[in-house]
Amino acid sequence: MHIIVEKQKVHTHKKSIRRDDLKGRIYFIQFDGRVCVTASSEHQAIVREVLGEPDSREFQHLSSYWCWNEVNAVRLVDILDKLATAGVQKSSL
Numbered sequence: 001m002h003i004i005v006e007k008q009k010v011h012t013h014k015k016s017i018r019r020d021d022l023k024g025r026i027y028f029i030q031f032d033g034r035v036c037v038t039a040s041s042e043h044q045a046i047v048r049e050v051l052g053e054p055d056s057r058e059f060q061h062l063s064s065y066w067c068w069n070e071v072n073a074v075r076l077v078d079i080l081d082k083l084a085t086a087g088v089q090k091s092s093l
Contacts, residue, residue, distance in 0.1 A: 003084055018043075019083055024064075026083065028076060035076060037068045046086050050078045 006016045013030040024040025026047060039047040044066050048054070054066035071079075 003080070017080070017083065026079065027065075028071075034070045035072075037071045037076070037079065038065045039068075040065055043083070046082050047079055050075060050082050 002020045004016075004018050004020060008014055008016075015028040016025050017028065018025040022042045024042045026040070026043045027038045029036045029038065037047060037051065041064050044054075047066075047068065051068045051071065055069045056067040
């Protein structure tokens with residue numbers, strides 16, 4: 001399992017984050033110094049564990065993407081950590 005982060009050539013303010021064993025993506029989208037997080041259906045539970053209920057259950061008229069507005073840097077890192085460890089058995093050392 002790997003996490004892949006990509007940005008679009010035209011819309012560099014959008015960062016696409018996905019895990020290779022899940023369908024869909026999470027997007028971090030920058031707007032005037034703020035960050036919005038959107039998540040497709042397979043990623044929504046992961047983001048919801050970190051951020052709680054979404055601000056909107058659609059993004060740009062796409063009902064398959066939920067949106068959380070004005071997410072701070074600490075929470076963005078928490079999302080990445082949760083994405084990396086979700087469903088992974090942790091060894092006891």
